[in-house]
Amino acid sequence: MATVWIRNLFAATMLMGIFSLLAASLYVLLDAVDVALTEAAVGAGLSIILMLGALVLTTSKEKVRDTRHNLLALVVVLITGGALIYGTMDMPGFGDPEAPAHQHVSPRYTQESVDEIGIPNMVTSVLASYRGLDTLGEVLVIFVAGVGVLLVLGPGRYRRRPRGSGKAQE
């Protein structure tokens, strides 16, 4: 939570890494080992490297601002949060075997995927076989993001705006 208050963006980035790592350990506790592995590698590793790279290219100091608008934001956030808490009252309890999420296709995945696909890890069989099209979509998203980053950062380097550095104008 300290991430929100810290002004130094470098420290905020480090705290985000710790946050990711905590999330990964939470996933292990919740039996989601594959997700934990991905979160630890991608969330805590790759994301942080990206953030650090961006900080190198920009600045790690955040301006101290007055908290005038923040009151309105706080009210909006509290109202939304209250509505969401109210919404959870109808949700199935934590770990409830009767929950709708455990009823539809997942019994088939857990009971038959080993015979149908032949891979003991069910997450892998669902990812690569039953929902392989999703994974294709994911690869597409990554490709588009990569192209986007190249488009934004690549040629722009050599075509500086005539205004020069923004600080000089103030």
Add this chain to the structure above:
Amino acid sequence: MEWLGLYNYWVVVVLMMTGFYVVIAQGNLIKKIVGLNIFQTSVFVFYISLAKLDGGTAPVYVEGTTAYTNPLPHVLILTAIVVSVALTAMGLALAVRVYEAYGSLEEDEINAQDEQDA
């Protein structure tokens, strides 16, 4: 106390609202991306906690076990984590570009410069 079994959702709501607050209240672009990441993580935790089954084990086949945690949300979140990194990369690239053009990452300074130019 039936409603006490819903605490996982409340953790998610608190996390999500923290991220939401950062996104709408902070003026710094990098900080907004951090907030977006917190928001996304809260959604991941939500899905993973939905998948949890009492007495279930991790969804890897073990001889003689029939109760497994639901693998489907795990798969969806696996995809979502990777997509979230793509999103972070894209947002940071835009932030870097904005910084090159304006010399600042603060929303109000950028707005002030835009008004000066207009």
